[in-house]
Amino acid sequence: MSLYQAHGKFLLTGEYLVLKGALALAIPLKLGQNLQVSLADTDTHRLHWIASQPEKPWFSVLFDSETLQPLSTDDCSKAEKLASILKAVRQLKPNAFSGCDMRFRTHLDFDPNWGLGSSSTLIANLARWADVNPYELLKMTFGGSGYDIACATAEGPIYFQLSSTESALRQAQGPKVVKPVETPTPTVEPINFTPPFADHLFFIYQGKKQSSSKEVKAFLEKTNPIDLQKDIESVSEISRAAPKCETLDEFAMLMQCHERIIARCIGQEPVQKRFPDFEGVLKSLGAWGGDFILAATNWDSIQVKAYFKEKGLNVVFDYKEMVL
Secondary structure, X not given: OEEEEEEEEEEEEOOOXXXXXXXXXXXXXXXXXXXXXXXXXXXXXXXXXEEEEOOXXXXXXXXXXXXXXXXXXXXXXXXXXXXXXXXXXXHXXXXXXXXXXXEEEEEEOOOHHHOOOHHHHHHHHHHHHHOOOHHHHHHHHXXXXXXXXXXXXXXXXXXXXXXXXXXXXXXXXXXXXXXXXXXXXXXXXXXXXOXXXXXXXEEEEOOOOOOHHHHHHHHHHHHOOOOOHHHHHHHHHHXXXXXXXXXXXXXXHHHHHHHHHHHHHHOOOOHHHHOOOOOOEEEEOOOOOOOEEEEEOOOXXXXXXXXXXXXXXXXXXXXXXXXX
């Protein structure tokens, strides 16, 4: 049996503009997904896939290993999406599913609706198992910048930057097989980001999941004719400055500035507008409008959780609970 583990992620700075070449600060999480692969002594052209999430099953599929078509499943939508991912793996490695029957088991440490990387951790684990380029596999399936793939195997916070125009303009194609082409490897650099004010940083789930693929596609379609170079440079400067912050106020000011830049680029209001009485700064993480937000505040954990519970948001984590 082979076992693989990948970390979830938060994109602290650079959302959207990372696709255009901005330097992004990303942090891997303690929560992630594991993959177990075992081989059987039989060869009946069967591939079993069993996925679980915290405290309960998620979905299961039985595939024909030659055609990678689902034979039976308890979730047709997920089975079809997974089939297209496996077909992409086979395009990159033709003999990946040959030889004998296989059993794949995955387990998520978090609710798949939280947007912490259920897709990216799967892609990272499958790429390691099949010994293929994870960024190429991502491009053939979900699309996106690839920062989440970098976080999946990182041991701590990283700087992430796309290294060419081709990779910066990656399209979110949805999970469908396309012809493999050479994908440039992004620049990934470990960075020391250990904020002394970490006890005043919190992550809050907004109660709905955003589709990263749809958000990426919409952003690229909207902004491709627009020159965003000044905004890209400004966000990159914020990414460089954030790890150097020694006080909560310094960091909060940078996050406010970052929110204003992204709000202008995508034409949406910052999340702070939804919580005007919050004493601190709120920043979206990743695709705006869903998933998690970051709170930087002088309040303690009890005050933060009480505030958001009153707003109907009950999933709140301290920074040190989540960050690797």
